[in-house]
Amino acid sequence: MSTLTDTTDHACAEGSALGHLTRRRFLQAATAGATVATLPGWLADAAAASTPTGPSDGIVVLVTLTGGMDGLHAVPPVGRGAYHDARGDLALQPADTLHLDGGRALHPRLAKLHQRWQAGQLAIIDGVGAQSTDMSHFSAMDDLQHGTPITGKPASGWLGRYLDAFAEGYQGISLGSSLPVVARGAHRRAVTLPVDASLVPPRSHDRVELHRALDRFGRQSHGLGVLGQRLAGEAGGMMTEADTFRGTYPGDRSQPDLALQMMLAAKVVNANLGARFITLEHGTYDGHARQGLLYDNKFSELDHAVDRFFLTLDPAMAARTTVLIVSEFGRRVAANGSMGTDHGGGNVALAVGQNVIGGFHGEMPSLTNTTWEGNLRHTIEFSDVFAHVLDQWLGADAATVLGTPGSGPTFLRAPGS
């Protein structure tokens, strides 16, 4: 792996030049000294992708808002009396919100998203949910990540199964310290990138020797079972990953955490290393008590981070990159007594980008004809939303990945066009 000794400090400015340099270095690292067949799993996959994504290959950045994001607080129906009746002091007042259409508005802290709405680059999908048997965070999160309603813990997620079946030569990336279920397939898994770590590849001769030794752990069976072999594979994989991605790390450390992650996501897209999806999480939106203050902060972070993403994104990638924002469930229509809301049902999902079909999709559920628990009835399954992304944006067959063809809303144009 001669490139590991490369001490040339390439300029790491934003933009596509970086992508070219990094990709070249990446492929050198990936193919030097080993045949593809002996490389750690994801790296072999990535190395096989000797060309970057094509001009009409869509890329999706999946932002999961954990804890159950209250869609009625993000997109409040301020024009409806039932909303104010149910929410009381927690309800947002029309004058304080950002006007949309049809008596709907955006939360005041989502001002940058509101600008994208006005530019036709924000799709709001109403009534999204799943047929969960309970309102547990974990059952709902399992459904969301698996992509279709299931019983028991999911072994795989919809983006992971997309990798299994359709992403030949491409890869997925998860930001954070552990790999979420959504990005695990039966055979292939996304690469995780640390959010904070300073990825410095080895430079001195000793470190190169040492890292070469570390890389050997994954090259042979240890007889240590599935977990042991996976651990062994990561020992070498991380070094090549460090060398591949270090240039994509934002130099600006002053941004808040989510903004840093979104900027990193944009730079990974710009570098065009073959990634078709990037996942990250933001939480917690579990507003059982004093939800107003919590959401002021969370929405500010989210709005700023999405804005930073698009400011960092290479304009050449803009027509085929979309940000999809989902949460495991919405929240009860009526506020509870703690100035908060309990776990609910139907919710909004958001898609942001140059090639989304801006506006409302689906149907806003009734605020009064609710489930017996007092939750919004959902009309669109998670799987319908994901099916459209798979078919329209990722060039896959939704029925294969999800076990069911989608019948949901159309909120994306063709990528790249």
Next chain:
Amino acid sequence: MNSRADIEHLLNRAGFGGTDAEIDALLPMTWGQAVNAVLDVDGAEPVWHGVPTIPQDTTNWAGDYARMVRFWLERCRTTGAPIREKMTLFWHGHFACSTDTVTLRWMMDQQRIFRAQGLGRFDNLVKAVATTPAMLHYLGNRYSHKWSPNENFARELLELFTLGAGNYTETDIRELSRAWTGWTIGDDNRSYRRAEWHDNEPKTILGATRNWDGPPTIGHILRGPTQPIAARFLARKLWEFFAYENPADTLVDDLADAFIAADLRINGLLRAIFMRNEFRSQTARQGRVRSPIEYVVAVMKRTGMDFDTTRPDWSLPDMGQTPFTPPSVEGWPLNDAWISTSTTWARAEFVERIARLVKPHNVLGDSPSRSVDGAVDHALATFGLTAASAHTRNILRDFVVDVRANRTWAEEWGLTTLALSSPEFCLA
């Protein structure tokens, strides 16, 4: 007669890995005696020993937080009762509360309960934890009153703490949340039931109608008709924590029976787990990845270097496990979640720091004075890896041969990095 590997396995799981002295002490015993020995906490330091006093209104959050982490990880490293700290880690995940919203003082107070009651009767433990200010605050029950009950605590009590999803109805949750209305925190930072907030009407919970108050519902859940479900739920979770994921139903049933026969004493359930043949199977030995906290404590124990020398708190957040700050109410995940390039990289950064300390602290002695195989054997033994695979042994051996050509100063550094990065050490 047990092998050294048997005892290493027991001490890995019942604690954070054994020192040579700890292993030697158990070697002559029968398996049953060794299990009893690791479960015997009577001779260990008192639970209150050394616990830092944290002010409720701290003026130095970072400093006080560092003192808490230092105390706990040092306790894990040096305790005479590792099982108590291992269970403290388990309960911290099971009853997850977080410094995200909870004060340091309340987190420290709650941990004291895990340590003092974590091996005793499960129903008593749940009752004690349920009314800690940490829990009442974290799940929002402190603001729940009869006019509009907050369901959060009731839901987690059934789903996460006692029965598991699918074993109760939404109506049970609503009724249970009514029973817990009024349980809040006073100005003196103690929990109490605020009478005018409490719902004094009959509620029907898991089939029994009564004017329920909160704490007695825990006895109802754990000692009433749902007892077998609760026993299986915890037995499965503890088996997965100590042995491997997805155990056979029959195994879980046996453990649940033993748990009930032990009057819901946790140490009785642990004894049943460790005594199973399956606990010593290859599946079990390969069934657990060290979580970051387990990993850094094992490194401290095997190198003999303390918290202030190694400062694992600098690395734990990037490794994905920040003490007192679990990621969600579900606590920390197991195994697969700790295998990612991100965690591997963060762990490698920690190992790099440790490896540089090994020579000044004389952890491996004078390695270059040994034969090549002697140096490898000594390093593997130092890190508790006498059963390392031939592949791992070869990697260390080739490195020593190479490094001795001209850079012997790097030998201890490299051996440490490789041994601590090996899949054998990363497994628990």
